[in-house]
Amino acid sequence: xxxxxxxxxxxxxxxxxxxxxxxxxxxxxxxxxxxxxxxxxxxxxxxxxxxxxxxxxxxxxxxxxxxxxxxxxxxxxxxxxxxxxxxxxxxxxxxxxxxxxxxxxxxxxxxxxxxxxxxxxxxxxxxxxxxxxxxxxxxxxxxxxxxxxxxxxxxxxxxxxxxxxxxxxxxxxxxxxxxxxxxxxxxxxxxxxxxxxxxxxxxxxxxxxxxxxxxxxxxxxxxxxxxxxxxxxxxxxxxxxxxxxxxxxxxxxxxxxxxxxxxxxxxxxxxx
Amino acid sequence: xxxxxxxxxxxxxxxxxxxxxxxxxxxxxxxxxxxxxxxxxxxxxxxxxxxxxxxxxxxxxxxxxxxxxxxxxxxxxxxxxxxxxxxxxxxxxxxxxxxxxxxxxxxxxxxxxxxxxxxxxxxxxxxxxxxxxxxxxxxxxxxxxxxxxxxxxxxxxxxxxxxxxxx
Numbered sequence: 001x002x003x004x005x006x007x008x009x010x011x012x013x014x015x016x017x018x019x020x021x022x023x024x025x026x027x028x029x030x031x032x033x034x035x036x037x038x039x040x041x042x043x044x045x046x047x048x049x050x051x052x053x054x055x056x057x058x059x060x061x062x063x064x065x066x067x068x069x070x071x072x073x074x075x076x077x078x079x080x081x082x083x084x085x086x087x088x089x090x091x092x093x094x095x096x097x098x099x100x101x102x103x104x105x106x107x108x109x110x111x112x113x114x115x116x117x118x119x120x121x122x123x124x125x126x127x128x129x130x131x132x133x134x135x136x137x138x139x140x141x142x143x144x145x146x147x148x149x150x151x152x153x154x155x156x157x158x159x160x161x162x163x164x165x166x167x168x169x170x171x172x173x174x175x176x177x178x179x180x181x182x183x184x185x186x187x188x189x190x191x192x193x194x195x196x197x198x199x200x201x202x203x204x205x206x207x208x209x210x211x212x213x214x215x216x217x218x219x220x221x222x223x224x225x226x227x228x229x230x231x232x233x234x235x236x237x238x239x240x241x242x243x244x245x246x247x248x249x250x251x252x253x254x255x256x257x258x259x260x261x262x263x264x265x266x267x268x269x270x271x272x
Numbered sequence: 273x274x275x276x277x278x279x280x281x282x283x284x285x286x287x288x289x290x291x292x293x294x295x296x297x298x299x300x301x302x303x304x305x306x307x308x309x310x311x312x313x314x315x316x317x318x319x320x321x322x323x324x325x326x327x328x329x330x331x332x333x334x335x336x337x338x339x340x341x342x343x344x345x346x347x348x349x350x351x352x353x354x355x356x357x358x359x360x361x362x363x364x365x366x367x368x369x370x371x372x373x374x375x376x377x378x379x380x381x382x383x384x385x386x387x388x389x390x391x392x393x394x395x396x397x398x399x400x401x402x403x404x405x406x407x408x409x410x411x412x413x414x415x416x417x418x419x420x421x422x423x424x425x426x427x428x429x430x431x432x433x434x435x436x437x438x439x
Contacts, residue, residue, distance in 0.1 A: 088427075088437040105382045108341070108355050121426040124426075127434075
């Protein structure tokens, strides 16, 4: 049996995961430049590699800045994976409307979020002719070179909440867009008996839904978990008798966790 | 059944020296239901050791004042952006509880942070942070941002690829 290999690269405050499938081809899940030269630049890293997919798990720059040059290259990428509901509406509202307050920092708020809007515009306008594939938990699993890829989240209702917010804003009324972290794609990669879970920046509510999907499909517990949201406490439900992402991991002490902590204060990380 | 509570009465006595202050005698009746109760009394007076030097009141000095806004609530911590050196935005991660307590709870909500030095007894100095919202949640509004030509071009490419906005 050929190997399934996952490389988790130091990515400063962001994340970069390169998957090598048993057929020798690759998948890129998020990408952000490293703090120092801990890895080659992204184009060198993927040079000569054929990519089954390039995936933006959710529309935040710390997960996607380095996907832009990859997508701009256009060649050797079979699909672009993402989760943004009604993509054009999402980007339109993010780029043209800003929730703000009368204050001395009003212009700085706009400037800050313009940076995020530019990221979205640059990335999504670079997809070009690459076929897109949108994920949510009701999408059927995909198989690549013997590896089953199950999408455990986000639930479709999350997408509906975004669309509801767009509709309200389109009528001229103020309405918050939900936190984009809720759009995080949660993938379970099953190869043989081994399950690996990639949790993006999924939040508590996402995990409640994901656990239900995981149980419904009778998937085995994960041996490797990419800890969600850089270990932040709003991703881990610690209240008693509540489900959390640790319930998806093997309980015999052999589970491995991978954490992209960036500059996070270790005192504030959840006790994964 | 009878309940009898006597009023207290003050008995001031002169002291031997100016350092000994007037005594207060409180007389009271015991709450002994069904009887008139015994009369008891006790005295209250200030401690004789009253010559302790007055404590120096801690002094506060604002050493740095920053304006910023909440970027993202990450549970136990907030990601915030501060305006530094006039026009630079710098990202910090702060324990969320202090800001929540001050009423800073909404994304983009502006606030002021004072870094305060407090001088204590013995010349010791403690550093603290005071947070104050610069606007409340109810002050929020939607700022309309004009797309630049470059952004318009990119947005057109997105519409071509992903379809027109459905809303």
